[in-house]
Amino acid sequence: xxxxxxxxxxxxxxxxxxALLDYVEAQGxxxxxxxxxxxxxxxQTMLDxxxxxxxxxxxxxxxxxxxxxxxxxxxxxxxxxCRPAYLPAVIAAVEAVCDPRFNLYAVNTTTCCATPALVLNxxxxxxxxxxxxxxCLGHNGRANATIGRALRLVMRNVGGALPGVVSKSTFGQxxxxxxxxxxxxxxxxxxxxxxxxxxxxxxxxMTVTCATGTQDIADIWxxxxxELVLLLARSIDWIGNNKVLVPQDKGDMLLVLCPDFxxxxxxxxxxxxxxxxxxLEHTRTPIERWPRxxxxxLEARGYVENGTVPLAASPEQFLLAVAGxxxxxxxxxxxxxxxxxTVSRRFDLAAATEGEVCELPSRA
Amino acid sequence: xxxxxxxxxxxxxxxxxxxxxxxxxxxxxPHPLESRTEADVRAIARARMRDxxxxxxRDVG
Numbered sequence: 001x002x003x004x005x006x007x008x009x010x011x012x013x014x015x016x017x018x019a020l021l022d023y024v025e026a027q028g029x030x031x032x033x034x035x036x037x038x039x040x041x042x043x044q045t046m047l048d049x050x051x052x053x054x055x056x057x058x059x060x061x062x063x064x065x066x067x068x069x070x071x072x073x074x075x076x077x078x079x080x081x082c083r084p085a086y087l088p089a090v091i092a093a094v095e096a097v098c099d100p101r102f103n104l105y106a107v108n109t110t111t112c113c114a115t116p117a118l119v120l121n122x123x124x125x126x127x128x129x130x131x132x133x134x135x136c137l138g139h140n141g142r143a144n145a146t147i148g149r150a151l152r153l154v155m156r157n158v159g160g161a162l163p164g165v166v167s168k169s170t171f172g173q174x175x176x177x178x179x180x181x182x183x184x185x186x187x188x189x190x191x192x193x194x195x196x197x198x199x200x201x202x203x204x205x206m207t208v209t210c211a212t213g214t215q216d217i218a219d220i221w222x223x224x225x226x227e228l229v230l231l232l233a234r235s236i237d238w239i240g241n242n243k244v245l246v247p248q249d250k251g252d253m254l255l256v257l258c259p260d261f262x263x264x265x266x267x268x269x270x271x272x273x274x275x276x277x278x279x280l281e282h283t284r285t286p287i288e289r290w291p292r293x294x295x296x297x298l299e300a301r302g303y304v305e306n307g308t309v310p311l312a313a314s315p316e317q318f319l320l321a322v323a324g325x326x327x328x329x330x331x332x333x334x335x336x337x338x339x340x341x342t343v344s345r346r347f348d349l350a351a352a353t354e355g356e357v358c359e360l361p362s363r364a
Numbered sequence: 365x366x367x368x369x370x371x372x373x374x375x376x377x378x379x380x381x382x383x384x385x386x387x388x389x390x391x392x393x394p395h396p397l398e399s400r401t402e403a404d405v406r407a408i409a410r411a412r413m414r415d416x417x418x419x420x421x422r423d424v425g
Binding site: 109165 | 371372374375378379381382383
């Protein structure tokens with residue numbers, strides 16, 4: 001169903017993939033990877049996946065303060081390779097990063113490599129085919145690869161985050177192409193992330209956190225849940241951690257456990273709040289780990305407590321989710337940039353998703 | 365007026381335009397400042413005092 005004339009300026013490009021890629025590259029619109037031509041027809045089909053009008057402003061994207069209209073988001077979703085059914089999830093992600101608590105201005109301009117990491121919960125995972133298991137953080141599945149990419153393209157093309165010009169990220173990171181996965185709720189021993197954040201189990205929710213990377217934590221020796229949590233805590237408190245640069249009560253950070261890790265921890269009766277308390281308690285780094293010249297600087301900022309530098313101020317700053325393949329011995333830590341908070345947005349699935357149900361492996 | 369180091373001029377100009385202040389006065393200092401000695405930074409500050417004070421500098425000798 002066409003919705004009338006699009007407001008975006010039209011450009012004519014030869015009907016050739018190379019010509020399109022050259023054009024997009026010359027305009028500074030892309031991320032270097034091939035794009036899908038955002039023809040009027042494709043954008044109109046994408047727009048059919050949402051009841052929102054094309055001119056509706058979902059958010060103002062810093063630092064250029066570009067208006068992310070539904071139409072602009074749809075254009076970027078086409079470029080990224082999204083199926084139309086993904087659009088509501090992309091819109092929710094844009095809405096989340098435009099929430100002032102996410103602090104997109106800082107994320108889009110910092111010298112740090114921070115990037116939004118997208119976690120999907122609820123029925124949308126199945127309907128959109130969002131990978132929650134093996135290699136969910138990369139190289140597995142169109143939804144994971146393109147929903148995050150669409151957000152990144154909005155951040156660049158609407159928000160103006162051009163590398164070196166506006167985005168001062170020293171290195172960038174591979175997650176700046178796309179970092180998007182689903183929580184494997186069916187294999188988690190705990191309530192899903194979105195339910196713990198106040199949503200109903202049947203809600204589809206996009207949670208956007210800020211990640212400086214995907215730090216793997218491996219273990220094969222823990223014999224108890226407690227031992228494993230200690231191992232995790234002592235693996236995430238390195239002194240060059242970007243989180244250490246900001247006051248302890250700022251920012252939250254996501255720890256993603258593989259199903260085997262989560263069950264090993266839960267088997268010993270540990271709840272999510274238990275794990276959060278243990279992570280807070282055991283990420284207090286002895287000041288001796290820093291070179292002596294740092295000590296007065298850490299003291300002057302009020303970061304030192306009883307000879308330690310706590311990573312956080314409250315247990316709620318540690319977020320937990322369960323994802324990744326079975327039989328794994330790994331967790332992944334998303335170290336936060338610091339001056340940013342995780343934001344969640346509920347969204348409704350488009351009618352267009354009917355018939356696209358993805359089967360997730362059942363709970364063992 | 366906003367003071368930035370040279371590599372942040374584009375970002376500062378973009379932010380100023382976005383907030384409706386395209387003519388915002390920017391003072392660009394050498395980059396990086398962080399790895400210079402305090403004496404070097406003070407020397408830069410002295411050399412650029414007139415720029416840093418802006419219109420107030422009319423009364424500085």
